[in-house]
Amino acid sequence: MNDTTEGLSPTESLSGGPRRRIVAADFRRVMGQFASGVTIVSTRDGGRDFGATASAFTSLSLDPPMVLACLFRGAATEEAIRRTGRFGISILRDDQGAVAECFASRHPDRFSTVDYRYGEAGVPLIKDALAHVECRVSEAVKGGTHTVFLGSVHSAVRYDGRPLAYFAGAFGHFLVGDDAAVYSAIRAMILVDGLPPGSPLSVPHLVESLSAEPAAVLAALKRLTAEKRVARDPQGEYVVGGLDLRTALDMISASRTIEVGVAELTVGWVEESDLTSLARLADQPCRAFPRSADGAGPDFHERLVALAGNPRLLNHYRELSTVTAHTGIGPGEAPGDSDHAAIVTGYRDGNLSTVISAIDRHARRLREAWQRCAAG
Ligand SMILES: Cc1cc2nc3c(=O)[nH]c(=O)nc-3n(C[C@H](O)[C@H](O)[C@H](O)COP(=O)(O)O)c2cc1C
Structure with missing residues (x-):
């Protein structure tokens, strides 16, 4: 089936050529349709820590293990990585939107706003991230305005949690199909079955009764808390929220x-x-x-x-x-x-x-x- 038979009309259409330029801001909007995770790319040079928010990160090769990250040429972190030849990646968790914002800002001392540690290769890594990867730069390729760093992986560590997602210029949560079903089921318990305010929403009980992953139940409760359908009691346990x-x-x-x-x-x-x-x-x-x-x-x-x-x-x-x-x-x-x-x-x-x-x-x-x- 091609575009015309599908009957979908594009909301935006760009085309370039010898006499036409695709405008950067328009291209950014189209590329914003690609949902990604968010990382902090970091290094340490001359006794100073450098780090910048980057979504242009991907795994490149499994054997040998390699990743790539693209950074704007001439930016402080990009230059520091070219000098040191190594970098760290912290893959951010869904509650680290503020970290991503800070490391993309003009904050004079970004690392003073977070907890971090130095990895085996001596690069700063953000604590409570979903994963840490340390790399040695094996190649730095020029690509338009950016440098593509190909990194050979020195160490890689994974932690539990959910990723911070980035889509169309905004941060958000990543919901797997099952998460959406768990969210709907808990929401229905509250809204359709009419559980009274203050009723406990015990995570183990919900995991069992819905045959769901604990992470899916927690993600649903967090989302419902943001919607004020769920609250925390003084002991920090989840309960049905009251209506004002x-x-x-x-x-x-x-x-x-x-x-x-x-x-x-x-x-x-x-x-x-x-x-x-x-x-x-x-x-x-x-x-x-x-x-x-x-x-x-x-x-x-x-x-x-x-x-x-x-x-x-x-x-x-x-x-x-x-x-x-x-x-x-x-x-x-x-x-x-x-x-x-x-x-x-x-x-x-x-x-x-x-x-x-x-x-x-x-x-x-x-x-x-x-x-x-x-x-x-
Ligand atoms: C969600 C998000 C993703 C970003 N991704 C990238 C990226 O992949 N590459 C890049 O060069 N800049 C990216 N930026 C912008 C940089 O984080 C920003 O320019 C930062 O100030 C660069 O820091 P530095 O100048 O200290 O290196 C991103 C910003 C945000 C908010």
């Missing part, structure tokens, strides 16, 4: 918007069988009450949103609806289920404004319950 009032109110408002949108689409168009099942659920306790232990089963609100027949929308709504499961609001304070009945009546009568008023009333009561809860 502002986020909860935003989520209630988003849920309400979805419900109103669904009502606008569906009032007057709903099958009798759908109305019957909605009416059946109207009598059941609203999930504005803390969810009971057996809390499974369809919820009135989810059934309402399902009327739109859009599974993606329903999934998003489910994530928002767990706000109600996290309130800690006592049954006496929960919004009245009479709103559910009013919604069903509006649907039966084909009366959109009755439905929307009931949805609004319900959201308002939920907001008030949250505000009371926050006020203690």
Whole structure:
């Protein structure tokens, strides 16, 4: 299959030739599509340590073991490596984005900002990196603005962890397929199953229950912590994060918007069988009450949103609806289920404004319950 039959149009297309030059900034953007790891290339010369961030690094040969690194000609580290004929590589870990930034900056003393040690060949190596490689320069080749250093490997050490990734000018995490599945599974436990805030998320337990690698579970928990879905308790253990009032109110408002949108689409168009099942659920306790232990089963609100027949929308709504499961609001304070009945009546009568008023009333009561809860 060629480009035209695939039907994909490029977002950017460059072509050079005798009378046309590819502009460096444009070329950098295209090359930014190549995801890589990030290293610090370093050496020690005249009692001074040199080091620079470099993504232009790759292994070259296994036997003999060789690597290559490309550095801008005339840059301090490049010149120092040409003088000493040796260099070290520290492959950075996913929490070392700040190290990469510092070693690409004009910081007057980059090594004062990190822990490092000297390797067997005497070059500085960044501590807590994923791997260290020390090399002797076997060839230094000029390539455009850069020098390509071919290095014969003197020593190589590997540590556990995940790499710092670099893509399109930004640092990020590298997720293997399994990681993505583990992340989704833990996220669903919190958002769809509605685990209450403070519930422990024990790493060994998750490893066992999800049949996952510990590194995948840890990567997922870190990512969920950054998203504020997960927190650390005072002992440093991972727990389900709590929602602050502002986020909860935003989520209630988003849920309400979805419900109103669904009502606008569906009032007057709903099958009798759908109305019957909605009416059946109207009598059941609203999930504005803390969810009971057996809390499974369809919820009135989810059934309402399902009327739109859009599974993606329903999934998003489910994530928002767990706000109600996290309130800690006592049954006496929960919004009245009479709103559910009013919604069903509006649907039966084909009366959109009755439905929307009931949805609004319900959201308002939920907001008030949250505000009371926050006020203690
Ligand atoms: C993610 C990232 C990757 C980089 N990769 C390279 C590289 O492969 N080669 C290079 O010469 N410069 C690269 N740089 C830029 C250098 O780190 C930067 O120019 C640094 O200041 C050079 O230090 P020096 O002048 O002390 O040698 C990179 C910068 C960043 C942020």
